[in-house]
Amino acid sequence: MSKTQLALITGASRGIGMATAAYLARAGFEIIGTATGPTGIQAIEDALAATGRLRAALQLDVSNADSIARFFADLAQAELNPTVLVNNAGVTRDNLLLRMKDDEWETVISANLNAIFRLTRGCLKTMVKARYGRIINVTSVVGVSGNAGQSNYAAAKAGVIGFTKSLAQEVASRGITVNAVAPGFIDTDMTGKLTDQQKEGALAQIPTKRMGHPDEIAAAIGFLASSEAAYITGETIHVNGGMYMV
Numbered sequence: 001m002s003k004t005q006l007a008l009i010t011g012a013s014r015g016i017g018m019a020t021a022a023y024l025a026r027a028g029f030e031i032i033g034t035a036t037g038p039t040g041i042q043a044i045e046d047a048l049a050a051t052g053r054l055r056a057a058l059q060l061d062v063s064n065a066d067s068i069a070r071f072f073a074d075l076a077q078a079e080l081n082p083t084v085l086v087n088n089a090g091v092t093r094d095n096l097l098l099r100m101k102d103d104e105w106e107t108v109i110s111a112n113l114n115a116i117f118r119l120t121r122g123c124l125k126t127m128v129k130a131r132y133g134r135i136i137n138v139t140s141v142v143g144v145s146g147n148a149g150q151s152n153y154a155a156a157k158a159g160v161i162g163f164t165k166s167l168a169q170e171v172a173s174r175g176i177t178v179n180a181v182a183p184g185f186i187d188t189d190m191t192g193k194l195t196d197q198q199k200e201g202a203l204a205q206i207p208t209k210r211m212g213h214p215d216e217i218a219a220a221i222g223f224l225a226s227s228e229a230a231y232i233t234g235e236t237i238h239v240n241g242g243m244y245m246v
């Protein structure tokens with residue numbers, strides 16, 4: 001595909017999403033990035049303005065169906081039709097199951113799993129019409145390994161992998177690939193919330209003896225987003241410094 005591709009990255013205001021947006025901009029993609037509010041939108045504009053590749057920085061709450069519907073209406077009005085979708089936005093609400101509240105379960109399932117269904121469905125028609133598409137879902141090592149205190153998050157991220165494999169089979173004949181990237185322990189705000197003790201415990205499990213950098217996840221996503229990755233679909237690429245070998 002030689003035509004410039006338009007890539008939509010959810011949660012592009014920080015961490016892995018921002019690194020991915022910057023990586024794809026450097027690789028020649030045009031970018032739509034989303035954030036939950038004005039501060040994040042400003043952060044996307046500040047980070048990407050100089051690349052000349054930012055088409056739009058838009059507000060989106062992926063856990064809210066009405067927000068997603070408004071978002072797609074805005075895209076349609078602006079005639080923005082992404083053929084690359086990076087479902088990156090995600091949240092954690094860690095707790096042991098005995099103490100887990102309904103809203104901790106529901107928030108995590110909506111932002112990490114329900115959102116992927118709605119965002120992907122919303123982008124798929126354009127990709128089918130173009131007979132080309134790249135869908136990359138950001139899952140997690142814990143969706144495969146499990147992790148005490150994260151039954152909600154691990155359930156959502158494991159669901160993402162099942163979703164990825166099933167959709168990959170539905171749309172492969174249309175030139176659309178669907179893959180997942182499973183980061184390990186990456187240095188972002190999400191892991192910044194952990195205590196020093198939790199960080200030490202995690203680092204002890206990692207053969208490379210360090211946290212990953214968001215750019216190292218962006219590089220894997222960037223490859224899957226490229227036309228060269230046409231023969232990889234339904235796959236989960238683990239980027240975790242050897243923390244968990246599948």
Ligand code: NAP
Nearest residue numbers: 011013015016035036040061062089090140186188189190
């Ligand atoms: P992060 O630094 O906490 O950034 C989260 C991003 O998601 C922000 O851009 C945030 O936007 C956005 N977001 C949060 N809730 C949202 C919502 N309801 N609607 C729309 N956007 C929302 O997280 P990260 O570490 O980069 O994580 C990115 C992805 O990687 C997530 O799916 C996460 O589960 C996955 N992951 C991370 C790690 C890790 O070690 N960091 C490991 C495995 C998997 P605002 O700035 O507007 O809040």
